[in-house]
Structures are given as C-alpha cells and as structure tokens.
Amino acid sequence: xxxxxxxxxxxxxxxxxxxxxxxxxxxxxxxxxxxxxxxxxxxxxxxxxxxxxxxxxxxxxxxxxxxxxxxxxxxxxxxxxxxxxxxxxxxxxxxxxxxxxxxxxxxxxx
Numbered sequence: 220x221x222x223x224x225x226x227x228x229x230x231x232x233x234x235x236x237x238x239x240x241x242x243x244x245x246x247x248x249x250x251x252x253x254x255x256x257x258x259x260x261x262x263x264x265x266x267x268x269x270x271x272x273x274x275x276x277x278x279x280x281x282x283x284x285x286x287x288x289x290x291x292x293x294x295x296x297x298x299x300x301x302x303x304x305x306x307x308x309x310x311x312x313x314x315x316x317x318x319x320x321x322x323x324x325x326x327x328x329x
Contacts, residue, residue: 223274226281232256236289239282243289251292259288 221238229235232252236243248255262284270277 220275221278223277226278235259235285239285241282241286241289244293247289247293255288255292258291259285262288 226238229238232248232255233243233245236248263281266277266280266284
C-alpha cells in the first residue's frame, strides 16, 4: 500500500503519474506541466485541509485529483490569458514561465 510518506518522495509530474499507476501522454505533460501541477497542487492543498486521519481516503483523493487535472488538459483545457498573466506578480515570474509558455515542452524540470 502506498503511503503519504511515499507521496512526499515524489519530485516531478511524471513521478506522480508513475506513483499512482496512471497512464499519460508524455507530450501533454511536457507541454502543460506547469499549469497541471499548479492545479494539482491546489487540489492537494484542499485534500490536506480536509484530511481527517483516513490515509487511504486521502490517497484515493490525491490520485483522483491527478486524473481529473490530467483529463482536463487531455480534453483540451487551455489556461486563459488571465491565468497566464497571473503567473507574473510585480513584474517577476512566479514559477517557471519557460515551461508554462513553451510549445515544444522544453527540458524544464518543474
């Protein structure tokens, strides 16, 4: 059984997909990595805010959240201009703009 401690060991998007045994299109993850992980992070935060001590339930939620975010992007979700502009605060990039804006997927390690 996978545990929260195992979850904490994951480092990048692909690690999470492998961890949960979810098949994914490498191109989609490569191109949309930043936005997907940003949305996934928000869902993970909500999951932990509602964590009641039932680790299995939380792990199921974390897996479902990743599937949901991935399927949104697989089915054509694209961030709005407002979301992209939201990546910049006070003239400085928040996170990795190169990854977020790349149409080639780049070699970013976000």
